[in-house]
Amino acid sequence: MQTGSPTELDSLCVPGSQAEGNAGATAHVVQGTGRAFVTINLQITTLTVNVVAAADATAHAEYTLTGYDAQWPSLKQIGTSRSVDAHHDLELQLLGGKWLVSVEN
Numbered sequence: 001m002q003t004g005s006p007t008e009l010d011s012l013c014v015p016g017s018q019a020e021g022n023a024g025a026t027a028h029v030v031q032g033t034g035r036a037f038v039t040i041n042l043q044i045t046t047l048t049v050n051v052v053a054a055a056d057a058t059a060h061a062e063y064t065l066t067g068y069d070a071q072w073p074s075l076k077q078i079g080t081s082r083s084v085d086a087h088h089d090l091e092l093q094l095l096g097g098k099w100l101v102s103v104e105n
Contacts, residue, residue, distance in 0.1 A: 004031060004073060014093050014102040022104055034072050040081070041066040055094040062087040 009023035030036045046062040064085050069078040091103035 012101055014095060014100045017100075017102040019090075019101040019104045030072050035078070036070050036072045036075065037065070037067055037084070038070045038075055038077070039065045039067040046087075057092045057094075057099065059090045059092060060087070061090070 004027055006023040006027045010020055013020035013023055043064045043066070044061060045064060046060065048060045049057055050059075051057045062085070064083050066081065066083045068081045070076055071078060089105040090101050092099045093102045094100075
């Protein structure tokens, strides 16, 4: 979300889904706090995808983000770089030939 707008994420979500609603949550927090995390490296350590029906799948991803805290919107670094371990569980739907996120946990 380089612009601070969730528009880039919306294009990856099923229209009207829970995931689309969540796409704006991070932008709201960043704009409200005046702080962001700038990712300079993303290392995916685990990615498991299961197709459960012709147009439905689940995915589990574990990853490490390396970056730094920054002021918003200048993105001026605050403190030293750090790494953050995270994971996401997703439900996906095949729409228009593209796998889009419908639920993000």
